[in-house]
Every structure is written in C-alpha cells, then in structure tokens.
Amino acid sequence: MIDLTGGSALITGGAGGIGRAVTQRLITAGASVVIADIDTNAPAVAAQLGAGYIRADVSRPADLDAAVAAAEARGPLRFAHLNAGISSIVSLDDVDEALYRRALGVNLDGVFWGIRAALPAMRRAGGGAIVATSSLAGLVPQPADVIYSATKAAVIALVRALGPPLRAGGVRLNCICPGFADTPMVPSALRDAGFPLLTAHEVADAVLRVAGSDDDSQAYILQPGRELTAYRFPGVPGARAPDSTRSAVVPDVPWIQR
Numbered sequence: 001m002i003d004l005t006g007g008s009a010l011i012t013g014g015a016g017g018i019g020r021a022v023t024q025r026l027i028t029a030g031a032s033v034v035i036a037d038i039d040t041n042a043p044a045v046a047a048q049l050g051a052g053y054i055r056a057d058v059s060r061p062a063d064l065d066a067a068v069a070a071a072e073a074r075g076p077l078r079f080a081h082l083n084a085g086i087s088s089i090v091s092l093d094d095v096d097e098a099l100y101r102r103a104l105g106v107n108l109d110g111v112f113w114g115i116r117a118a119l120p121a122m123r124r125a126g127g128g129a130i131v132a133t134s135s136l137a138g139l140v141p142q143p144a145d146v147i148y149s150a151t152k153a154a155v156i157a158l159v160r161a162l163g164p165p166l167r168a169g170g171v172r173l174n175c176i177c178p179g180f181a182d183t184p185m186v187p188s189a190l191r192d193a194g195f196p197l198l199t200a201h202e203v204a205d206a207v208l209r210v211a212g213s214d215d216d217s218q219a220y221i222l223q224p225g226r227e228l229t230a231y232r233f234p235g236v237p238g239a240r241a242p243d244s245t246r247s248a249v250v251p252d253v254p255w256i257q258r
C-alpha cells in the first residue's frame with residue numbers, strides 16, 4: 001500500500017462504494033484524505049470516516065483545481081484516486097445530447113482534468129501516484145452501455161499515453177479496470193441473479209496496491225476470484241521507413257512541461 005506519511009490524498013467520488021472503501025482504508029492507515037463528490041450524503045460520509053470534504057463536480061475543471069487545493073492544504077499531495085463515474089444505459093434511439101455530454105464530462109473529463117489539476121501539486125510534493133478508475137467495460141466492449149464503455153476505453157488510452165512522460169517527472173499514472181462490483185452502481189438484476197461480484201473493499205485494496213507499486217501507464221484488471229493483473233496489450237504493426245534498414249525516428253513531443 002502507498003505510504004502517505006505526512007502527505008495527503010484526494011478521492012473523487014469518495015462518497016460512493018469504491019471511493020468510500022479506498023477512503024476508509026487510507027484513513028485506517030493514518031492518511032489525511034479529502035473526498036470530492038456531489039452526493040448530498042457526501043458531507044456526512046466524510047464526517048463519519050474522518051475525511052475532509054469538498055463539493056466538486058469532476059466534469060468542471062475549476063472544481064478539480066479547488067479539490068486539489070483542499071487536499072494540499074492538509075499536506076503535500078501524494079495520491080489522487082480519480083474515481084467518480086456514472087453509467088448511462090440508454091438506447092441509441094433515446095439518447096439525448098445532455099446525457100451523452102454528462103457521461104463524457106464525468107467519466108473522461110473528470111480524469112483528464114483531474115490529472116491536470118493534481119500534477120503541479122504532486123510535483124511540489126516531490127512525486128506521487130494517480131490511479132484512475134476505468135472498467136473492464138473499457139477493455140471488453142459493453143453493448144449494454146456503449147457510452148460508458150467508450151469513456152472507460154478513453155481513460156485507458158489516456159493513461160497509456162500520458163503515463164510515460166508523467167513518470168519521467170516523478171508521477172506514476174495507472175488505471176484499474178474492475179469487473180462488476182457490489183456498489184450502488186451495479187444493476188440489481190446482477191446481484192439478484194447471483195452473478196459473482198467484487199466487494200468495494202476488494203477493489204479498494206487493488207487500487208492501493210497499484211498506487212503503491214512501481215508501475216506506470218498500466219491498466220490493471222480485477223475480477224472476482226482472480227489475481228490482480230496488468231493487461232498486456234498486443235502489439236500494433238509500426239510504420240516502416242521505405243529503406244527498411246532504417247527505423248522511423250519518433251520526434252520528441254515537448255507539450256508536457258517537466
């Protein structure tokens with residue numbers, strides 16, 4: 001588990017099933033945690049757990065900046081769990097733009113702008129770890145919730161693309177892809193049918209293992225009854241220069257400030 005001695009952690013969606021379990025684990029280990037959530041019960045959940053609370057809608061970059069500031073006020077920011085997410089089950093015939101934009105706003109913007117907000121604070125802390133909650137639905141296309149599936153796949157691509165340059169600056173970025181977990185988000189039909197579900201605490205333990213590992217840029221799969229595993233992506237054929245003795249030169253892209 002990640003060592004947060006003297007530092008702080010930010011958990012988005014920390015009032016819900018998985019985020020709440022992560023918060024509980026961290027506080028039991030003595031960490032200082034801030035929950036960022038929009039649920040009306042979130043202040044009570046935070047108070048019960050002994051966490052700080054800020055009302056922050058992760059689809060709004062300014063709210064994420066404020067959430068990072070609230071965590072940093074408690075100590076150098078060493079860990080951010082970008083976890084808030086929503087499902088969006090709707091047929092293509094019935095979908096409207098607001099629902100589509102909301103799903104992208106929470107599930108994808110919330111991670112992108114969460115990373116953007118956390119980065120300067122983690123650099124000030126001398127380094128840190130970010131774990132985003134993706135989903136198995138980001139690796140295995142989910143026809144029952146295509147928008148959700150697309151946002152979770154985008155989170156994986158974001159982590160794989162941004163992970164290496166962030167690592168060079170001392171910040172380790174990974175994501176976790178759980179199968180169905182027993183939280184308010186899971187359809188009750190699955191629970192009723194006896195489908196094997198992860199507990200929120202199993203997911204929380206996996207999140208904290210990933211946060212404490214030396215890895216970066218990985219998508220970890222967690223399924224009931226199986227070991228936590230980093231997914232190994234098959235290779236993709238690369239561009240071949242006309243003169244096949246010469247490999248293509250990849251230019252350095254300096255848009256990420258170190």
Ligand SMILES: NC(=O)c1ccc[n+]([C@@H]2O[C@H](COP(=O)([O-])OP(=O)(O)OC[C@H]3O[C@@H](n4cnc5c(N)ncnc54)[C@H](O)[C@@H]3O)[C@@H](O)[C@H]2O)c1
Nearest residue numbers: 013015016017018037039057058084085135180181183185
């Ligand atoms: N439960 C599952 O089966 C499962 C499986 C794979 C991945 N996930 C992912 O795990 C994460 C946590 O989900 P959960 O299962 O704990 O669900 P949950 O519904 O119990 O918790 C989600 C939390 O996010 C908060 N939230 C929603 N929109 C927000 C916003 N705009 N700003 C801030 N907070 C917001 C909610 O208030 C809630 O507290 C999500 O990203 C979800 O997609 C869940």
